[in-house]
Amino acid sequence: MNIRNIEEINQKIQRGEATVLTAEEVSNLVRDGEEPKAEDIDVVTAGTCGIMSGTAAVFHIPAGEPGSFKKAKKVLLNGVPGFSGPCPNEWLGSVDLIAYGTSRSIYDEDYGGGFLFKDIVKGKDIEIEVESINGEIIKSTTNINEMGMARMVGTRLAFKNYTAFLNPTEEPVASIFNAVDMEGPFKGLSFSGCGELNPLQNDPEMKTIKTGTKVLLCGSEGIVLGSGTRSAPEKPNLMIAADMVDMDPHYLGGFKTAAGPEVFNSVAAAIPILNDEILKNTFILNKDIPLPVADIRGRHKVLGFTDYASVWTNNDERPVYDPEACLNCGVCMVRERCPTGAYEGTLNEEKCFGCGMCASSCQHGAFEMKRGELKFKMDDEVIDVPIICRQSDIKRARELTGELKKRIIEGKFSISGWY
Template identity: 45%
Template sequence: MKTREELQARLARGEAEVWTAMEFKTRIREGDVPGVDEVDVVTCATFGVMSGTAAVMCVPVTKPGVFERAEAVTMEGVPCYPGPCPNERLGLVDLMVYGTAKASPRYGGGHLLRDLADGKEVEVIVESGGKTYEHMTHIDEIPFARVITTRSAFKNYAAFVNRGREAIDTIFSVTPLAGETSQATVSGCGEINPLANDPYLTHIRPGTPLMLNGSAGYVMGEGTRSSPEKPNIAAFADLAGMVSEFMGGFVTSAGPECLTSVAVPLPVLDDADIARLSILDEGCLLPVSDIETRTPLAETTYADIWQGTETAVTVRPEQCLFCGTCTAAEACPTRAIMMGGGIMHARCVACGTCVSACPNGVYSMEMGTVPVEGGRVPVALRQSDRNRAERICAYLKEEILAGVFTP
């Protein structure tokens, strides 16, 4: 065993052994279980669609005395909720914006938060007293901008299929989810998810440091709909300092959603920590349910999703026929596809939509199958990006070793 004080002292001296979840899992798969004396901190992360994301901001709009108080606010067309503080006659607006708020079918709160993190100017429109006030702002001008999650980093999600005859629009699909149990949609990063490695919230408690979208923040406690079987957490961090590639918007067949990342450094103090961290995809349960009735149909593990599959899209640009309208670019939920077989990797989350959307086989990726009623159903969409989550694990490790982030 080692104490937290000993661990903090090792970190302060620059002597701590910090591993990513992938490095730890590699040792477990090799049958070489690490000892408590070999590793001090393991960085775990998850990245994907997390609807329970919002931001609270204080946004300057005019000089003091121009309007009394905001009655309605939009940012880049995204509806916001003014208040609770009225900031009467100060020219400022306190507001909340939801990650799932919609400006259009292709742009929502998640896109807005990423644009702000990218340093882009956004338009703020305030209605007050029958008049409209417009202002262009950016993150350096906003004195307070904090992202919060009401529920994030579920230990495990569910895979969904549609047993009905007709395709249906859902937040769990980019194109309407085909019927007759012909395709599956999944979420979750399996063995590297922080809560898969600390399922009883032994270390992930209120006040625990974490990274939210690459920005240092803290755990607030358990999130909404958290349960012993499927725990999740609420967290917060400042928008300033967030990494745009670790967040964003994601367009589903039911409208815009929000991409969020959570990374947690888990301490290794005793053999119980080693045992929890030894979880592999094969031990992370993944229930399969019907999308409309939510009836459980089967249970598998994340090994079906992340083991023996691919985590990045393969592109064959020579097969592009330069169609008048690129169906893959039109369908892409993150606007990552370019005409001619190009991919903007800073935006691609390897969801797999382009694979089925392109009729010419420009894009391919093996995404696995899930068992349902005696058969195997191919995964058509992943709403979590394991590859990016692994990059976030490595990013957090580097920040710890550089002394920028303190666990």
């Protein structure tokens, strides 16, 4: 039975009286032996940040003077292919297009859609190349302030269930699930997911996070369009859209992998506490969330299981860089491998994703980061594997979750009434 409704919660938000906790704050109370009561909490905020391959953006961009070309055949944004249409935009000098977060620049194999999206949100000028249906080449520049539309659409975001990966074979394997070719056998593990902070982990049956729910996508107020592609009741995910004009570039970007550039972004959701059942779903703890460990050659080949306490608890969220320990190697493996380009002789903490590749790549101890070593059962054997790459960023997830809590407390974010 509900103890309150959405209208009552929104009224408390507007009066500045709503009690809001993050999912981690709830979990910490449970860990300490307390059991929060539904009548004492109005909203729980949850969030995640990580590689979200099903991310695209819809743009309407000025490409040339009106009448300068009839229709676009091919479009490049900073060398990243866009797909023009469906609207022909005849003779307008502008183009409707879709760009994928996983598309790769034809000029720079390390630059892709995720890096492009971050540059656009930062307000940078973007190089446009259009080939018309008549073979004309039109070059120009634009930025987000000149675009008629810049909207992100995620076709499968914020998965409830993730899989960790390792290579049980002798041969290195290139995959989107690791920043570099993964060595084997059992030399390292990569994983995704923010565990007890993750939105759908706190609302596993999607009782409150559903079609029409307002969320934050990379800091912009967006909306859940419904379940995402490949979503299933036991493994749900979300389709979300939001305006890129209002996004914070801190929460999105590109991420290099062994199989090409990917995109990371961040999602935060507000869970209205309407009854005891909804609140109790947020009592989830990392130690109780299973994390399958699979062969990187196919996620259906599950080798064993661990949990999110094993990958997050008592580990560092960011590396510590000691320039005195740097030997200025001719080929710097950290510079070559850093998925977000955070190391260029110094560590750019704003770009850093906390993936751990620097610490696992530098042989001279210039980067220190406790990443954890995983023990899991495979058949009857216990396997020890070091964590070498995180594809989720708990720090950014926590920051966006806190930002959503702040907006609700300040009366700047109301709860959707689709229940």
